[in-house]
Amino acid sequence: MTLDPTPRCCVFRWMPGPGRFGHGLLACLACVLAACGGGDKKEKTTPDKATSGGDSQSMRDTGTPGSAASASSTGPTASPAPVGGNSTGGASSTPSPTGSGPVADEPAAPVVTMPNYDPDPVQAKTQVDQHLQVARAALSTSTPDAETALREARLALAIDAANVDAAAMVAFAYYHKKLYDTAELVLDDLFKRETAKQNANVYYVYGLIYDHTNRPEQAVLSFKKTVELNPNHASALINLGVHQLQNTQYAEALSTFERLVNQFGRTDAVTLTSLGSAYRGHAADYPAGSPDRDANVQKAEAAYKRALQSNSSYGPAYYNLGLLYLDNDPFPGLPDTLLRLNTAKGYFDQYKNMPSLEMKLYDDRMKDVTKAIKRAEKMLKKGKGGASTPSTTGSGAPSPAPATPKAKGGAKGGSKP
Numbered sequence: 001m002t003l004d005p006t007p008r009c010c011v012f013r014w015m016p017g018p019g020r021f022g023h024g025l026l027a028c029l030a031c032v033l034a035a036c037g038g039g040d041k042k043e044k045t046t047p048d049k050a051t052s053g054g055d056s057q058s059m060r061d062t063g064t065p066g067s068a069a070s071a072s073s074t075g076p077t078a079s080p081a082p083v084g085g086n087s088t089g090g091a092s093s094t095p096s097p098t099g100s101g102p103v104a105d106e107p108a109a110p111v112v113t114m115p116n117y118d119p120d121p122v123q124a125k126t127q128v129d130q131h132l133q134v135a136r137a138a139l140s141t142s143t144p145d146a147e148t149a150l151r152e153a154r155l156a157l158a159i160d161a162a163n164v165d166a167a168a169m170v171a172f173a174y175y176h177k178k179l180y181d182t183a184e185l186v187l188d189d190l191f192k193r194e195t196a197k198q199n200a201n202v203y204y205v206y207g208l209i210y211d212h213t214n215r216p217e218q219a220v221l222s223f224k225k226t227v228e229l230n231p232n233h234a235s236a237l238i239n240l241g242v243h244q245l246q247n248t249q250y251a252e253a254l255s256t257f258e259r260l261v262n263q264f265g266r267t268d269a270v271t272l273t274s275l276g277s278a279y280r281g282h283a284a285d286y287p288a289g290s291p292d293r294d295a296n297v298q299k300a301e302a303a304y305k306r307a308l309q310s311n312s313s314y315g316p317a318y319y320n321l322g323l324l325y326l327d328n329d330p331f332p333g334l335p336d337t338l339l340r341l342n343t344a345k346g347y348f349d350q351y352k353n354m355p356s357l358e359m360k361l362y363d364d365r366m367k368d369v370t371k372a373i374k375r376a377e378k379m380l381k382k383g384k385g386g387a388s389t390p391s392t393t394g395s396g397a398p399s400p401a402p403a404t405p406k407a408k409g410g411a412k413g414g415s416k417p
Contacts, residue, residue, distance in 0.1 A: 315354030
């Protein structure tokens with residue numbers, strides 16, 4: 001028998017001969033089995049520690065369920081299973097079928113990242129602020145645009161449903177639509193949140209609603225809380241000052257309006273007239289002729305005249321100047337009684353020509369000043385022209401006046417919610 005030297009297969013031929021070649025046939029069969037993989041020597045399939053990239057025992061300590069340290073050795077390319085499903089735990093060194101070296105690992109599966117549909121917080125805040133800015137501008141005009149403000153506030157809430165300022169703006173828009181009950185319901189629902197109880201704008205709108213539903217005590221408390229939370233809330237300060245004037249708290253009102261003028265630079269006719277009325281009321285806290293009284297009277301006159309410089313058509317400034325001259329006898333720097341009363345009458349006449357005229361107030365004050373003039377003239381005829389005429393209000397306190405009309409929602413001054 002002749003063997004082909006090629007290792008992949010065996011070719012043999014039978015040679016006729018005697019039985020002594022039987023042993024040669026067995027040898028040839030053994031050669032065939034060995035060369036074609038029929039032997040029983042097993043190839044090593046599990047890589048040793050030097051080529052596995054780590055200790056297989058320590059990898060099992062991760063506690064990952066179902067992990068395996070080794071694989072079956074029944075096939076020529078068996079390799080260890082990755083611990084925890086991660087193929088990067090160690091490099092495989094499984095011999096290639098041809099015995100030429102280790103087979104490279106399959107590439108790791110890409111990490112899947114779920115898309116984030118949440119809006120960027122900074123961008124969302126910017127968009128909310130833009131909508132609220134448009135809403136505030138809509139309510140700052142001489143004729144507030146409540147519909148635009150309401151729409152913009154709702155758009156802000158569509159971006160950030162938890163935004164308290166946007167919800168307060170919704171209530172503020174309903175307030176300007178004169179839907180006071182609806183506005184209050186919005187605030188009541190909003191006030192269930194703890195964050196709303198620390199928001200100045202919420203209390204401010206509450207104060208406006210209380211003012212227009214005849215609850216002045218609650219309005220004052222709301223405006224005070226607004227200023228406590230935000231000392232720079234000018235509209236709340238204005239409304240608080242108006243209540244202080246109405247409650248004859250002149251010292252407190254003086255402090256409020258001085259702050260508005262000096263700290264916030266409010267030089268509009270309404271604020272300056274309110275400041276003048278605070279000085280005029282505070283003057284009555286001192287006796288006639290005292291330096292403190294005279295100083296407050298002069299400051300009141302200066303504030304009213306500044307208001308007219310700001311707006312020469314603002315009627316309440318003329319009206320209050322008339323009251324100032326009518327009620328203060330003697331008037332600082334003007335000892336002549338008739339001249340003082342005629343000056344008061346002249347201011348009332350100017351008030352009559354203003355668009356904000358309230359005829360009943362004008363008629364009442366003209367009656368007062370006319371009586372005072374007649375009384376002064378009568379005393380002059382009796383040779384007592386130097387005597388002082390009594391104040392028309394008896395105690396020297398300011399007469400009732402439309403000195404500071406209610407700031408409706410701060411529309412004539414101050415920041416909006």
